Amino acid sequence: MIRAITLKSGKSFLKKPAAPNVILECRTIVKNFDHIQALKGVSIELRKGEILGIIGDNGAGKSTLIKIIRGAYKPTSGEIYIEGEKKEFNSPRDAIREGIQCVYQESALVEQLSVAENFFIGQEPVKKYANGLVNFVDYKKMRSETKKYLARMGFHLNVREEIRNFSGGERQAVSVMRALYFKPKILLLDEPSTALSEKAKRKLFTLFQKAKKICPMIFVTHALEDAIQICDRLIILKLGEITFESKTRKGLREEELLHYM
Ligand SMILES: Nc1ncnc2c1ncn2[C@@H]1O[C@H](COP(=O)(O)OP(=O)(O)OP(=O)(O)O)[C@@H](O)[C@H]1O
Ligand SMILES: [Mg+2]
Known part of the structure; x- marks a missing residue:
């Protein structure tokens, strides 16, 4: 962990470089x-x-912490480091530029667009003609890429179908895979499974296990049993303060952790 030493002048400097495996640090x-x-x-x-x-x-x-990490709120004080470098986000766009992606309970998908169109929304591949003077959205590539990526992650969906025809679990999975496709540094998940059935949740959690090999994730939930099941480490927040932090998930018992909430 980086430790800052604050001088009388108010300036601070880094005592030692960030541990190489720390991707994100939120400090005080x-x-x-x-x-x-x-x-x-x-x-x-x-x-x-x-x-x-x-x-x-x-x-x-x-959610306040997640919004600060994804640039939607500015902290009153405290710092954010990404791979050891201090960052200040003035908007979610700044955070996205740094590779921070977020999926919420109600993810932003456009109902009338297909799975493939939702997958590439705002980042559509284009086909160039006449030395780049004429550009067309490459729908064929969009569909084939989406199909291929979804299948790789274990989902076989009709990518031409409008997203409104899919279940809540499938929609959340599409949101997660869309975020992963663009290779983020960090994926934030704010209650992504809250509205889902037990079966849909299981499928989404299997996807998270694959996803963590692509980028580390913060999974926010109020469901202790879900967190114990899929998280590698846990932090419990209560009224704005950390009351519990675990090094692993081994040996964690729901009834004991409840005391910290
Ligand atoms: N924009 C805001 N304006 C004023 N108060 C806010 C705002 N956002 C959050 N709060 C307050 O900050 C506190 C923390 O809210 P936050 O939404 O971060 O909690 P949470 O842990 O995500 O809760 P939940 O499980 O209900 O989603 C609450 O007291 C909330 O009322
Ligand atoms: Mg919340």
């Missing part, structure tokens, strides 16, 4: 909304190849 993040202190100095590290679970009851500050 505070977020105030008027008189509400949603985060009271939260520090977390996300390491290569892992799913880090952030668990907490309603109002614990989970």
Whole structure:
């Protein structure tokens, strides 16, 4: 972990470089909304190849932390480091540029567009003609790439079909795979499985296990049993503070962890 030494002048310098496997570090993040202190100095590290679970009851500050990491909110104080480099995000666009992708409970998919069109929305491959003077969206490539990628991740869907005709679980899986396709550095998952059936959840969790080989993930949930099942490490947030942090998921028992929530 990087340790900053603060000088009397208020400037700080790094005592030692970041551990190479730390992809994201949030350091003493505070977020105030008027008189509400949603985060009271939260520090977390996300390491290569892992799913880090952030668990907490309603109002614990989970989504606020995710919104800060993805550039939707600015922290009142505290710092964010990506691969050891300090970052300041003024918008989600800044965070996306740094390779941070996010999937929520209700992911942003366009109902009337096909799976393939949703997959490439805003980043459509183009076919160039007349030395690049005329460009067309390459629908054929979009469909074949989407089909190939989904199949690789274990999903065999008709990519020409409008996304509104798919189940909640399939839609969430498409959102996750879309984020993964563009090779993010970090994938944030804010309650992605909350509205899903048990069966759909299992399928999504299998996808997460494959996904963590592509990029590390933060999985936010209030369902302890889900977190224990799929996360490599857990952090419990309560009223803006970390009350519990585990090094592994081994030996974690739901009834014991409940005391920290
Ligand atoms: N934009 C905002 N303006 C004012 N207060 C906010 C805002 N966003 C969050 N809060 C407050 O900050 C606290 C933490 O909220 P947050 O949404 O981060 O919790 P959460 O852990 O994600 O809860 P949930 O499980 O319900 O999603 C709450 O007290 C909430 O009311
Ligand atoms: Mg939330």
